[in-house]
Every structure is written in structure tokens, then in C-alpha cells.
Amino acid sequence: MTDNARPGPGRSSDDPDGGPPGRPPTFTSWLRSRSDGELTALLTARPDLAQPVPADIGALAHRATSRNAALRALERLDRFTLQVLESVVALGDDRLSEPVGAQPAEIARGLGLTPSGAAGEDPLDEALDTLLRLALVWPDHGRLRPVQVLRELLPHPAQLGPPARALLAALPHGTAKRLADDLVPHSTATTPVETVATALSDPDRVAALVSQVGAPARRLLDNLAWGPPNGTVSDARREVGLATASSPVEELIARSLLVATGDDTLTLPREVGLYLRAGVLFQDVSTAPPAFEGRQVPPEAVSRAAAGQAFTVLRAVEELLERWSQEPAAVLRNGGLGVRDLRRAAQAMDTDEDTAALYLEVLRAAGLIGTDNRVAGEWLPTREYDLWRERSPEHRWLRLALAWLDSDRVASLTGSRDAGGRVRNVLGPGLVRPAAPRARLDVLTEMAGAEPGLAPEAGSLAARLAWRRPRRQSPVHTELAGAAVTEAAALGLTGRGALAEHTRPLLTTEGAAAGADAAAEVLAAELPQPLDHILVQGDLTAVAPGPLVTGLARELALVADVESTGGATVYRFTEESVRRALDAGRGVSDITGLLERHSRTPLPQALRYLVSDVGRRHGxxxxxxxxxxxxxxxxxxxxxxxxxxxxxxxxxxxxxxxxxxxxxxxxxxxxxxxxxxxxxxxESGDGTMRLSRPEIRRAEPEPAVPDEGGRAPELARAAVRALRAGDEAANVARIPVSLPEGGTAGSRANALMEVLADAADGGRRVWIGYTDTDGRQVSRIVEPARVDGGFLTAYDTTRDAVHRFAIHRVTGVAELGDGG
Known part of the structure; x- marks a missing residue:
């Protein structure tokens, strides 16, 4: 139920349900009575309600009770909170007997719970607070009522059938009257449906009816008691009375213990189901997720493994992007990357093709690779890559990790076929799964609930995810969750199967970006520190015992070839590598000077001979x-x-x-x-040598989607301010100003301008009705400042800004009443 009527002038400020005296409370009036902090919490928890910002509280109530918005809210509930909500829907249905709604004590009895006695520790209280915060239930004189749309979304709460009143109302009048005459022959109720429904609302009457049926009929009831509440039988709509009932099914039909809802379907009324369950709604109620099962790993080992993998990721992608700077990969006609180029990329990054596909998708999501604008396109590093590689290793990794968390592309689908039988290519179409970011966050958040160092088993993690988000469970979600576990390990968010400490700050409620600095600080302590020295050996190799500082790494990659990677990187000096440095403009003295400055060991004579010999022949x-x-x-x-x-x-x-x-x-x-x-x-035409490195090309990065995760509370507070202003404009007491109805449009516009100019001279706020550029009728409270040229310049309290209004779009004007 929603209602956007203007509150009466005598509304009490201490009305617990926010409604005016003399009128029944509504969901809208309850929302209107919420504090700004509570509305901010609602819009933060359900950000879809503020996109775009509703015009007023009535519009917010309408959006909050829409089908799609309620479905999204249900997906955020864990199993226990969902059971609590189903209990409210089952016990608080307005089609049941008065009063409407369910009291917390009734809900606790239905769940088989006893109060804990400790303030703030009762799981039922926490669940009800969550439902109130999400505006899925609302209070009505001490009872909790579900929003109306939940009747459609949860048609069988707790596997119970609809209330008897709803089932009986669908029967022919003659059938309902026969049931009423048989069950309550001297009823004073106004209708047969009300007669039978009232009888079934009394547990003692239901007990008496159940006791009258035979053992076979009672077994049928017991089979339907815990759901589903529907049974199949031929000729379900048969006409039968107490005197003519000859079979177990007919015994139940004659007593309204089963009601026909189709030609071959019988349904157990909710009141009868509750009696058969002895008032308990669920057979199994768990207030907490199942315990983790897995192996314990020393937390420091987890951190080392995850940091090592993060370092491996950085080194792999930098190696690939440096290669693509000179030898780009071709773009397929569908916009993806070919199988051969994927294989070459995997070889360049020293990994398998599945992991290479993941790295490539993450690079694209991070804006570090893109396509050029040529007809025969190529995959190239973007200009963002040049800035990215100048940052510290922990911040470079964080950009990749945040891009993966927010990306809706799933690399594990590479190589699979779509519905048309076409193979999906990495970086191409067909890899988008909108639920992927949510599945990744679910997996990591659940792993964060384990004690540090615990590597949960796959079955244990799946069981907890099923408890935490029961409405999201599906084969697609299971596949996405499995892919998230694998990808998190490949990117260094987990180590040895457990969540890394540097990942935990990314899982804050404010959003991953808000915890980036804290994550970088933790990761920096685990990553190996960049070195400015190498160890040159006598076999024309050099060993980098760890990551090198950026400048040294580039120069060494120019003068030597990478031979092997691992904890240390081995470079080999060859004629071709030395000539590559000479072609880039380095001289013999530059090369030897570089190696002498950074080598902790003396340069072997063989290396000096190699450099000087190639240099002597070069050019x-x-x-x-x-x-x-x-x-x-x-x-x-x-x-x-x-x-x-x-x-x-x-x-x-x-x-x-x-x-x-x-x-x-x-x-x-x-x-x-x-x-x-x-x-x-x-050499050029003037006889000078033409020495230059190979051309380094860059692509334009794809437009980035602005990340507003860290600003969610701020945006929610701004939305609440706009809602309050819009609600005031829609509901404030106002005194309409008469405008000429007849005459020309110019005479009406002149009258409007006179009224608004008078308000500007007097410094008064006024209400105006306005048709915006989208054709919507909106209400505004404005402080006129100037009227000229067919426009009103005024401070708009709804938008909290100065705005120009076209006079011909103003549909009405009113003076504000007392308090306006």
C-alpha cells in the first residue's frame, strides 16, 4: 500500500507510523516519517532506488515496491533473513483475519526461536532491523507488514498455500454457499466466503474438522503439510458435501481442508497448513551459516604466496605489453584476439592460455590495452600504460585487481560456443555476464569471514554461499563463483587457497576503491622491493635476484634477452641483443658503463669482448x-x-x-x-646514421565507467535532500493564486509574471507547477529573484540551485500556507 496524500495540518510529530491522525497508516507515510539517516541507509543499501532520484517520497515508495526493485533487494538477503521475511509474509498477510501484520513474538514462535535475552545479539532482531532498513517490511501499530509486492514474489511463503479467503473467493458462489451451510449452518457473516474463512481462522475449528476425517485423508494432509501446498487429482472441482463425501479426497474437499484451484489441482489453505505444522513455519531454521571446513595454512605463508603471484602477474603483463608495443597482435573481425595470438601471448607471459586470457581481459578492463583506429586493427598498449608502469608495484597491481572486481567479462568462457555455435574469443563479444562482479564479491566476502589462513574446501564455500545468498543460487551463479575462485588465485587475491590480507581492505562496505590505500600499504610490505643491482656472470648472463627498478629493467631488457624467470630473472647477452642496444643509440661505453654501475660482480672479460666486438663491427x-x-x-x-x-x-x-x-x-x-x-x-641522404628504437605505438583507452562506490553514502545523502525538498513541494499546504482562465495565452502569462514579480519584490517563497523538458508535471518551491524576457530566475529549493523557468511552462502558482 502506498499513499502520497498531503498530511493534514494537525499531524502529530510523535505518530509512530508517520501518518496523519484519522487516516490509516501507509507505507508511504512510514517512509516519510523516517529520519534522514534512515533514508540515507536505505538508498545506500538499495542504490537502484536513487537512479534517477525520485521526485518525492511518494515516488520513492512506488519505486521501492516495484517488482524489479524488490527482487534486487531479496537477492541481498541471507537464508535466515529470508525465512524471517517469509514468516512476516505468511503471518502478516492482509487476507488473513484481523489485525493485519505479525508481531515479533509471533514470528519468533513461527520460527521456533526463543529470545536470547542479550541486547543486540538476538538474530531475529538483527534480521528484522535488516528488513526494516531495506524497506521490505514496515510497522503498523506494533505489528510488521510486508510490502504488497511480496505477495506476488513469494506466492508460497514457507511453502504454505494462500489464505483460505483468497482460495474460497475464486470458487463459484454456489460451491462457497454449500461449504458455508455444511460447516457453519447458522453463521451471521455477510458472505459464504467470509463464513468459511472465519471458521478456518480458528485453530480449534480446524482441529475439529481434521479430527473428523479418516486415516487415509489425514495422511494426505500430512503429505502436503510441509509443502508444496498443491496436489493433483482428477476432477478437482467436483461438487461434494459432507453427506456425499465417499473418498479421502472428498472428505477433505467437503470440509474446505483442500480447495480446488484448477481442474486437477487442490491447494491446502494457509490456516490449515499452520495448524498441521503446530504453528512452526520451517522444519530447519539456521540463524548462522554452516561452519567452514578446510585446511589451516600459516597466515604469513598465505601472504607470501599471494604477493608472489601478484608480482608474477605484474611481470607477465609488462613483458607482454612491451612486446605488443613493437609487435602488436591483430584484431579479429568480431573485435577479439585470435587463437594463435593468444598462444603467443601465453608464451610471452610464460603461462597457460586460460591464465593468459584472464590477464588480457583484466588489462582491457583496466584500460591498459585497446585497439587502434586503423582498418586492419591491432591490439596495442594505451597511453595509460605509460603512466601505469611508472607507479609503484602495489598500485600497479591494485589497478588490475579493482578492474577485475568491477568487470562484467568472464575470461573462462574463452573457447566456448555461443547459442549460434560460434566460438567465443578472448577480448571479443559473448564474454559478458552482468552477475560476474556480484559473484566475485560474494566469494571473496565469504572467504573473508573465515579465520586468517583457513583455506575452505570447495563444498564448504559453496554451502556458505548458498546460505548467504539463497535467491542468487543457479547454475550460472555456481559457474561464476567457481571461476571467481580460480581467477582470484591467478591474480594474487588469494594464496594457497586462503584470502590474502591485502585483499581484505578491498571488501569494505564503502566499496573496493575506498580500501585501496589500505590494501596497497599491506601489499607493499609483502612484495619484494625493487633492486638497483644485478649479478653479471662469466657465461654471458646476468641474474636479477628480484624485481628491478624501472629504469634499470628497461635498459637491461634492451641490451640482453630474458632467458628464464622465477624468484630471480636470468638475462643472456648475445650479439643480437647488444646490436639491439647499439641500434637504439647506445654506445659501447654506455653499455659497459651501465653494467659496471649496477653489477655487484666484476664484468667478465668475455662480455667486454662481446660488446666491443659487436660495437666495432656495428655501422x-x-x-x-x-x-x-x-x-x-x-x-x-x-x-x-x-x-x-x-x-x-x-x-x-x-x-x-x-x-x-x-x-x-x-x-x-x-x-x-x-x-x-x-x-x-x-644512413640518411646526408650520410648520417639513422639509429632509433622500433616505433612504439599506443592505442586510445576505452572510456572508463566512473567509479562511484566510494561516494555512495555522499550520493545517498544528496538524494535524501532532494527527496525532502521534492516531498515538501508536493505536500506543502498552499493557497492557489487565481489566474485568468479565458482570454489569450499572453494575458495568462502576464498575470503569472505579475504574481511572480510581486513574490520576488516581497522575498516570498511560492509553489509552482511546471512542465519540464521531458513533459513531466513537477512541483517546485522557489524563491523568485527576477522575472524578465518570459523567464523566471529563482532559487529552486528542490534542486538546491538557481534555475531559469520558462513562463509558458508554468502550469500554476500558489502562495505557501503557514510554515511554508
């Missing part, structure tokens, strides 16, 4: 465009090249002692000479 030959040409200051080297039998395919011709031309273009000539071991360097 001795220079390629240009003729078809192409070779130029060298050493005639003997060019003579050696022309005589080299391996170079016959180069079509070389000696023009002068220091110049040779070729039939190949410069790029092909340079590549072929490098394969032959001559190490040429391209």
Missing part, C-alpha cells in the same frame, strides 16, 4: 637507397663482401673502392647482411 657498413647502396671507409671489407659466395643473391656491384650498389631495397639489404653477420646500419 662499418651503411645502407642507402639506390636500388640500395653500401658505403664503407674500408675498401678491403667491401671487396670481401663482393667476393662472398653467400651474398650472390644481393646482386652487388662495386662502383668505387668504398661504394657498392645492390638490386635489393635498403630494408631487404640491411636484413640480409645482418643474417650474414656484417651488421650494417642505415
Amino acid at each position: 662499418r657498413l651503411r645502407t642507402g637507397s639506390a636500388g640500395s647502396y653500401l658505403r664503407c671507409d674500408e675498401p678491403a671489407l667491401l671487396a670481401e663482401l663482393v667476393a662472398d659466395r653467400r651474398a650472390t643473391d644481393l646482386e652487388l656491384l662495386l662502383l668505387a673502392p668504398t661504394v657498392v650498389v645492390s638490386g635489393l631495397n635498403r630494408a631487404a639489404l640491411t636484413e640480409r647482411l645482418r643474417q650474414l653477420g656484417y651488421h650494417p646500419v642505415p
Whole structure:
């Protein structure tokens, strides 16, 4: 029941239900009586009610009792709280006998609970507080009533049938009258339905009726007692009375212990079901989730394992993105990544393809990769990546973790087929599951409830999730929860099966972003600290005993190739790697100086020889465009090249002692000479060497969805202020100002302007009706400041801002009554 009528002028401030005297309380009046803090808690717990912000409390009540909004609220309830709500629906149905609603003591008896006696520790009190906070129930003179939509959403609360009054009302009048005449022959009730319903509302009368049936009929009742309340039988609508009943089913039909609800369906009335259960609503009531079962791991081991995995993730994705900076992967026509490119990405990150798909989806969600705008698109790092890699390791990991928590894409679906038989590709369509973020948060929040270091078994975790969110249980949710466990371990949110300490701050009620700083502080203490030194060895390798500082890591990746990763990273120096550094503009002295500064061990002679030898040969030959040409200051080297039998395919011709031309273009000539071991360097038209690193390209990041999780309470408080202002505008006492009904539109507009100008001169607030740009009729309380040019400039208390109103859109104006 909702009601948005204006309260009477004599409304009592201490009315417990918020309604005016002389009128029955309504859900809307109760909402209106809630404090700003309580309304803020409601909008924080159910943020969908404030998107967009309702015009007033009446609109909020209507939205809160809508089907979709109530369904979303039910999904947030645990099993016990849901049982409490079903108890309120079953016992507080307005189709039962008066008074309407259920008292907490009645609910406790129905659940088989006894008061704990300790303030604040009674699970029933906590559950009722939750239901009141979510506005799923509301108080009415000491009794709790469910919102009306729950009758539709929970048609069989506690597996009980509808009340007898609802079942009997659907019967033909003659059938209802026959039942009334048989069961209550001298009733004074106004209708046969009321006669029978009143009789069944008396447990003593129900007991008497049950005692009259035989043992087979009683067994039928017992079979239906705990639900479901429906049974199937042929010719359920048969006409039968007490005198003509000849079978167990007919005995029950004749006494209204079963009522026909279809041609072959009989239903057990709620009053009869409650009697058969001896007033107990559920066979099994658990006020707490099942205990965790699992193995205990030392908490410090969990933290080390999770931090180690977080470090592995960072190193893997950085390796891939550096490679994609130079050799991007192609974009498929459907926008995804091909199987071959996924396999190459997995090899680059030294992981399996399933984990590689997860990392790629997380990188995209974090805005670190995107597609370029070319016709043949490519996957590239974005400009955000350049900023991201300059941050500390813990903050780099946090960006990935938060992106995963908020992403609605499920990497584990990669390789599966959609309804049309098409294979789903990583980064492509078909991987979106809107429930994925909620499932991930459910899993991690439940794991956070275990003591530190406890790695729960899969069955134990599933049982607790089923208790915590019974309305969300489905094959899809089970699949998403299983994927969340696997993905959390791969990303370093868990370690050795238990939740990591640096993950707990991300699970705050204010949102993951609110706990990011605390999570970063915890993770920073566990991550290995970046090092500024390496150990160069005699076999042309260098060992980095941990993560390197950013500058050293880049320079070392330029001059050496990664040979193996793990707790330490092994780099190998080769001719190609040294030449790569020389091509990027580094000199021999730059390379040796870098290694001498950062190596804790002396540089071996073999490495010095390698660098100097490659450096000596680097650039001795220079390629240009003729078809192409070779130029060298050493005639003997060019003579050696022309005589080299391996170079016959180069079509070389000696023009002068220091110049040779070729039939190949410069790029092909340079590549072929490098394969032959001559190490040429391209030169420009003025004879200077062209040394540069390979082109580094970047893509534009995808537009990010603003994260308002940390601002939820602030937004809720702002919404409450707007609601109060809108409610005041809709319900304030007002004295209409007469406007000319006839005449031209201009005469009415002039009269409006005169009234508003007079209010501006007098500094008075007025009420106006207004048609907004969407065509909606809204109410506003404004303080006029200026009227000119067909517009009213006024302070709008509803919007808490100065606004310009078009005079021709104003539908009415009224002076505010006392207190306005």
C-alpha cells in the first residue's frame, strides 16, 4: 500500500507510523516519517532506488515496491533473513483475519526461536532491523507488514498455500454457499466466503474438522503439510458435501481442508497448513551459516604466496605489453584476439592460455590495452600504460585487481560456443555476464569471514554461499563463483587457497576503491622491493635476484634477452641483443658503463669482448637507397663482401673502392647482411646514421565507467535532500493564486509574471507547477529573484540551485500556507 496524500495540518510529530491522525497508516507515510539517516541507509543499501532520484517520497515508495526493485533487494538477503521475511509474509498477510501484520513474538514462535535475552545479539532482531532498513517490511501499530509486492514474489511463503479467503473467493458462489451451510449452518457473516474463512481462522475449528476425517485423508494432509501446498487429482472441482463425501479426497474437499484451484489441482489453505505444522513455519531454521571446513595454512605463508603471484602477474603483463608495443597482435573481425595470438601471448607471459586470457581481459578492463583506429586493427598498449608502469608495484597491481572486481567479462568462457555455435574469443563479444562482479564479491566476502589462513574446501564455500545468498543460487551463479575462485588465485587475491590480507581492505562496505590505500600499504610490505643491482656472470648472463627498478629493467631488457624467470630473472647477452642496444643509440661505453654501475660482480672479460666486438663491427657498413647502396671507409671489407659466395643473391656491384650498389631495397639489404653477420646500419641522404628504437605505438583507452562506490553514502545523502525538498513541494499546504482562465495565452502569462514579480519584490517563497523538458508535471518551491524576457530566475529549493523557468511552462502558482 502506498499513499502520497498531503498530511493534514494537525499531524502529530510523535505518530509512530508517520501518518496523519484519522487516516490509516501507509507505507508511504512510514517512509516519510523516517529520519534522514534512515533514508540515507536505505538508498545506500538499495542504490537502484536513487537512479534517477525520485521526485518525492511518494515516488520513492512506488519505486521501492516495484517488482524489479524488490527482487534486487531479496537477492541481498541471507537464508535466515529470508525465512524471517517469509514468516512476516505468511503471518502478516492482509487476507488473513484481523489485525493485519505479525508481531515479533509471533514470528519468533513461527520460527521456533526463543529470545536470547542479550541486547543486540538476538538474530531475529538483527534480521528484522535488516528488513526494516531495506524497506521490505514496515510497522503498523506494533505489528510488521510486508510490502504488497511480496505477495506476488513469494506466492508460497514457507511453502504454505494462500489464505483460505483468497482460495474460497475464486470458487463459484454456489460451491462457497454449500461449504458455508455444511460447516457453519447458522453463521451471521455477510458472505459464504467470509463464513468459511472465519471458521478456518480458528485453530480449534480446524482441529475439529481434521479430527473428523479418516486415516487415509489425514495422511494426505500430512503429505502436503510441509509443502508444496498443491496436489493433483482428477476432477478437482467436483461438487461434494459432507453427506456425499465417499473418498479421502472428498472428505477433505467437503470440509474446505483442500480447495480446488484448477481442474486437477487442490491447494491446502494457509490456516490449515499452520495448524498441521503446530504453528512452526520451517522444519530447519539456521540463524548462522554452516561452519567452514578446510585446511589451516600459516597466515604469513598465505601472504607470501599471494604477493608472489601478484608480482608474477605484474611481470607477465609488462613483458607482454612491451612486446605488443613493437609487435602488436591483430584484431579479429568480431573485435577479439585470435587463437594463435593468444598462444603467443601465453608464451610471452610464460603461462597457460586460460591464465593468459584472464590477464588480457583484466588489462582491457583496466584500460591498459585497446585497439587502434586503423582498418586492419591491432591490439596495442594505451597511453595509460605509460603512466601505469611508472607507479609503484602495489598500485600497479591494485589497478588490475579493482578492474577485475568491477568487470562484467568472464575470461573462462574463452573457447566456448555461443547459442549460434560460434566460438567465443578472448577480448571479443559473448564474454559478458552482468552477475560476474556480484559473484566475485560474494566469494571473496565469504572467504573473508573465515579465520586468517583457513583455506575452505570447495563444498564448504559453496554451502556458505548458498546460505548467504539463497535467491542468487543457479547454475550460472555456481559457474561464476567457481571461476571467481580460480581467477582470484591467478591474480594474487588469494594464496594457497586462503584470502590474502591485502585483499581484505578491498571488501569494505564503502566499496573496493575506498580500501585501496589500505590494501596497497599491506601489499607493499609483502612484495619484494625493487633492486638497483644485478649479478653479471662469466657465461654471458646476468641474474636479477628480484624485481628491478624501472629504469634499470628497461635498459637491461634492451641490451640482453630474458632467458628464464622465477624468484630471480636470468638475462643472456648475445650479439643480437647488444646490436639491439647499439641500434637504439647506445654506445659501447654506455653499455659497459651501465653494467659496471649496477653489477655487484666484476664484468667478465668475455662480455667486454662481446660488446666491443659487436660495437666495432656495428655501422662499418651503411645502407642507402639506390636500388640500395653500401658505403664503407674500408675498401678491403667491401671487396670481401663482393667476393662472398653467400651474398650472390644481393646482386652487388662495386662502383668505387668504398661504394657498392645492390638490386635489393635498403630494408631487404640491411636484413640480409645482418643474417650474414656484417651488421650494417642505415644512413640518411646526408650520410648520417639513422639509429632509433622500433616505433612504439599506443592505442586510445576505452572510456572508463566512473567509479562511484566510494561516494555512495555522499550520493545517498544528496538524494535524501532532494527527496525532502521534492516531498515538501508536493505536500506543502498552499493557497492557489487565481489566474485568468479565458482570454489569450499572453494575458495568462502576464498575470503569472505579475504574481511572480510581486513574490520576488516581497522575498516570498511560492509553489509552482511546471512542465519540464521531458513533459513531466513537477512541483517546485522557489524563491523568485527576477522575472524578465518570459523567464523566471529563482532559487529552486528542490534542486538546491538557481534555475531559469520558462513562463509558458508554468502550469500554476500558489502562495505557501503557514510554515511554508
